[in-house]
Amino acid sequence: xxxxxxxxxxxxxxxxxxxxxxxxxxxxxxxxxxxxxxxxxxxxxxxxxxxxxxxxxxxxxxxxxxxxxxxxxxxxxxxxxxxxxxxxxxxxxxxxxxxxxxxxxxxxxxxxxxxxxxxxxxxxxxxxxxxxxxxxxxxxxxxxxxxxxxxxxxxxxxxxxxxxxxxxxxxxxxxxxxxxxxxxxxxxxxxxxxxxxxxxxxxxxxxxxxxxxxxxxxxxxxxxxxxxxxxxxxxxxxxxxxxxxxxxxxxxxxxxxxxxxxxxxxxxxxxxxxxxxxxxxxxxxxxxxxxxxxxxxxxxxxxxxxxxxxxxxxxxxxxxxxx
Amino acid sequence: xxxxxxxxxxxxxxxxxxxxxxxxxxxxxxxxxxxxxxxxxxxxxxxxxxxxxxxxxxxxxxxxxxxxxxxxxxxxxxxxxxxxxxxxxxxxxxxxxxxxxxxxxxxxxxxxxxxxxxxxxxxxxxxxxxxxxxxxxxxxxxxxxxxxxxxxxxxxxxxxxxxxxxxxxxxxxxxxxxxxxxxxxxxxxxxxxxxxxxxxxxxxxxxxxxxxxxxxxxxxxxxxxxxxxxxxxxxxxxxxxxxxxxxxxxxxxxxxxxxxxxxxxxxxxxxxxxxxxxxxxxxxxx
Numbered sequence: 200x201x202x203x204x205x206x207x208x209x210x211x212x213x214x215x216x217x218x219x220x221x222x223x224x225x226x227x228x229x230x231x232x233x234x235x236x237x238x239x240x241x242x243x244x245x246x247x248x249x250x251x252x253x254x255x256x257x258x259x260x261x262x263x264x265x266x267x268x269x270x271x272x273x274x275x276x277x278x279x280x281x282x283x284x285x286x287x288x289x290x291x292x293x294x295x296x297x298x299x300x301x302x303x304x305x306x307x308x309x310x311x312x313x314x315x316x317x318x319x320x321x322x323x324x325x326x327x328x329x330x331x332x333x334x335x336x337x338x339x340x341x342x343x344x345x346x347x348x349x350x351x352x353x354x355x356x357x358x359x360x361x362x363x364x365x366x367x368x369x370x371x372x373x374x375x376x377x378x379x380x381x382x383x384x385x386x387x388x389x390x391x392x393x394x395x396x397x398x399x400x401x402x403x404x405x406x407x408x409x410x411x412x413x414x415x416x417x418x419x420x421x422x423x424x425x426x427x428x429x430x431x432x433x434x435x436x437x438x439x440x441x442x443x444x445x446x447x448x449x450x451x452x453x454x455x456x457x458x459x460x461x462x463x464x465x466x467x468x469x470x471x472x473x474x475x476x477x478x479x480x481x482x483x484x485x486x487x488x489x490x491x492x493x494x495x496x497x498x499x500x501x502x503x504x505x506x507x508x509x510x511x512x513x514x515x516x517x518x519x520x521x522x
Numbered sequence: 523x524x525x526x527x528x529x530x531x532x533x534x535x536x537x538x539x540x541x542x543x544x545x546x547x548x549x550x551x552x553x554x555x556x557x558x559x560x561x562x563x564x565x566x567x568x569x570x571x572x573x574x575x576x577x578x579x580x581x582x583x584x585x586x587x588x589x590x591x592x593x594x595x596x597x598x599x600x601x602x603x604x605x606x607x608x609x610x611x612x613x614x615x616x617x618x619x620x621x622x623x624x625x626x627x628x629x630x631x632x633x634x635x636x637x638x639x640x641x642x643x644x645x646x647x648x649x650x651x652x653x654x655x656x657x658x659x660x661x662x663x664x665x666x667x668x669x670x671x672x673x674x675x676x677x678x679x680x681x682x683x684x685x686x687x688x689x690x691x692x693x694x695x696x697x698x699x700x701x702x703x704x705x706x707x708x709x710x711x712x713x714x715x716x717x718x719x720x721x722x723x724x725x726x727x728x729x730x731x732x733x734x735x736x737x738x739x740x741x742x743x744x745x746x747x748x749x750x751x752x753x754x755x756x757x758x759x760x761x762x763x764x765x766x767x768x769x770x771x772x773x774x775x776x777x778x779x780x781x782x783x784x785x786x787x788x789x790x791x792x793x794x795x796x797x798x799x800x801x802x803x804x805x806x807x808x
Contacts, residue, residue, distance in 0.1 A: 252613065298790070301797040305557040305616050309744050310793060313786040316741065320782050433737055437620060444617065480636060484628045491625030498614050498621070499607055 211362075218354040226350040228466050230422060233357035236458035237364050237415040239442040240451060241408030244368055246440075247449025248377065249404040250384030252304070255311030256412050256439050258318045261431035263288040263413025264420040265322065268334045271421070277340045281417045288413025289406040296405040300398065315436060323428045333427025340421035353422045360418060361455070364411045368451050371407065376400060434490075441494045447504025456506050464489055528654060529774040530767060535659035535728070537766020538666035541759045542721035543743030544750075545673060546597075546714035551752045552690040553710035556615040560600050560623040561743055562736030564718025567626065568593035569726035570634045570733075573641035590719035596626075597715015598708060605707040623736060630733035638735075643727025662724045669720060670759060686710060690753075738782070745789030751796065761792075 221229055238260055245251050263284035270280035299310045322328045329335070340356065371377050383390035383397050391397045420426045438461070446457025465486045472481035501508055543561055550558045568589040575585035600622045604615040643658040677683040688696040689706045697703055721739070725731065742765060749761025765788065769781045 252616075298794050302793055303797075304613060306748070306793050306797070308616065309557075309741070309748075310790055313741060313790055316737070317783050317786050320780075434624070437624065440617070440620075480631050483636070484631050487624050487631070488628035491621045491623075491628065494621035495603055495618050495625070498617050499603075499610065502614065 214358050218351045221354075223350055226354050228462065230350060230353050230357050232459055232462040233354070233361050234415040234419055234422075235439070235442060235462055236455045237357070237361050238412045238439050239446070239454040239458045240361075240364050240368055241411035242439045242443040243446070243448055243450065243454040243457075244371070245404055245408040246443055247447075248372065248380040248384060249401055251300070251401060251405065252308045252440075253311045253405070253408070254308045254433075254436050254440070255313075255315035256408070257431045257433065257436035258311075258315035259288040259292060259409035259412035260416040260419070260435065261315075261318065261322070261426075261428075262291045262409075263416025264426045264430070265328060265334070265416075266413070267417035268337045268420040268426050269327070271337050272334060277338060277421060281340065281414075281421070284417025284420075285410035285413040288416065289410040292406045292409030293402060296402045300401050300405060312433065312436070315431075315433060319428045319431065319433075329427070331428060333425055333430070334420075335425040337420055337424050337426070339424070340418075353418065357418055357422075360414055364414065365451050365455070367407075372451070376403070380404060438490060441490050445493060445497050445505055447506040447508070450504070450506045453504050453506035457504065460505065461490070461493065464493070524654075525774070529770050531655045532659055532774075533767030533770030534763055535655075535662045535766070536770055537746075537763035538662050539721050539725045539728075540739075540742045540746050540766055541666055541762035542669060542717050542724070543739055544746035544758045544762050545670065545755055546717035546721075547743055547747045548750065548752060548755050548758050549673075549686075549717065550601075550710050550714040551747070553686050554601075554605050554615070554689075554707040555612045556604055556619065557612070557744070557752070558600065558604070558711070558714060559616060559619040559740060560596075560626065560736075561714060561718050562738070562740030563600075563623045563626040564593040564596055564715045565722030565725065565739050566630065566731055566733060566736045567596050568719030568722030569641070569731040569735075570630060570639060572723045572726055573639045573731075574634065576641050586723045589723050590716060593719025593722060594712050594716040597718065598712040600715070601708045601711025604711070605704065608704070623740075626736075627733050634733070636733060638730035638732035639726075640730040641723075641726045643724075656728075658724075658727050662728070665720065665724060666759075669717065670755065673755060682709075741789070742785055745785055745792070748789055748792050748796070 217229060218226060238256055242253065242256050245253055266287040267277075267280035267284040270283055271277045295314055299307065299314065302310050322333075323331045340353070372380075379390065379395040379400055382393070383395055383400060387397050419430075423430075442457040442461045443454055444457070445460055446455065447453030468485040468489060469482050471477075472485045497504065543565060546564065547558060547561050550556060550561070571589035571592045572586050575588055576582070578585075580588070600619060603622055604610070604618045610618070643661070648655060648657060648660065675683075677687055685696070685701045686706050686709065688699070688701055689703050693703050696706075722731070725739075743762075746762035746765050747758050749764075750757035765785055768788065769785055772784050773781055
């Protein structure tokens, strides 16, 4: 892949250079974009490779955020909290995944949605999670002598996390279990009869995607300094699906492109909606409408997503390389 | 004892509303194989329409009827998006209906704002064996009974109903004998919208409804439909009544804040038990 050899270092260079040139409000978008991309890579792996739909990815994000926040508030070093976030999310995914992954298709979609609703409701009622108000005054992230002061530090932290997540995903896909996953996505029966431990692999992928979401949640809680049930609405899980579908399921870069496209589109419309003279409901309405229309249009007219469509366009221009 | 009876009757009314939503899900799933995530949206649209029309001074009956028809139109539009394009897989259609539900948020906020709205229903209450029950609750139970009877007659006794059932059991064979499967799918969505709308106008006087009430409604409806494996209306009705009574009892005896968890937990248990009973070899979608 000539394209990959040029594009990957170029993308890396751009990501490293961007925090230096962006102003603070743009950097905030940059951080959110990176976090969303991190979760979306997991969703894309789960939906595209293992063929499982999760409408509860926001729950894992929330588990990661609450874990990191609780540890940091109880005086443990933030680095430990950040490391514990993906571990806790993955452990939670293993526990709920064991019964839930017996379900398929729309049953699994509703079951994961139910899981998130139950978790949100519990977080809003329990004392140690701070109820509806949530947890506040979370200390900023620090490790050894380094302390994350401004947005720039979080931008680097986020994108380092994203790079790690992408690397892990790439290696998983290229490995023998990765091929097994692709097999079980097309037919579980056929996969099982060729000796693939279907149940164990599905559980492992769910745990891995939960770990990605947990890591993003951990960074998010240090970045914003507070977490509350309202930070992880059902819509956030839908948003990750939209991003994964738009970018192209089962492609790592698709997840990043999808997250970037949706985040930038929504942010752009948000600016537009906050212009003077716009009605007060404009921001919400515009973002709902964008999620919905983009999702419907892509599912119906571009079912493979943006990245595969662009790849096809590029390869069509160079017919010598095909076949 | 009379408290228990009150909770039971109120629970049955809540369960009936859930049953109407669930029956819409079942009708659509039977005919098209699609789980319609926007089913709760139909109820919200109808409820909000009814409250607006009543606010404009239209009489009872006419406004509710118009609201239910509006929900049926919403159902038809959803169907056009979800199954109108040939070759859409059921899972893609589920994601499309998810999108329709979110799109409806935008429309609803523009038209009705983001605050909960209520509508006046039947006032007053009657006393049955020492238990006070609101007339509105009795109305809900009566309408649900009529609706389920009408559905049974429609599917069992009319050509159109039989054609819908034919699409459900074997779409290919249905096409061979000249049934337009796509049109039947759209019809099922319109019917689903009608049933969802009926639930919406009946629920709105009992508890205020806002644009994001659809998540609770659809989750409850899906939970009930899961009892009947998304295909059998009668078991769905039983499941919905059980769910409604369980939730109302929980609220009545002081676990009101855990209502949602009870419904969802019940749904998860039923789904997992059903999945465990499924034969090891099953036909996979191609």
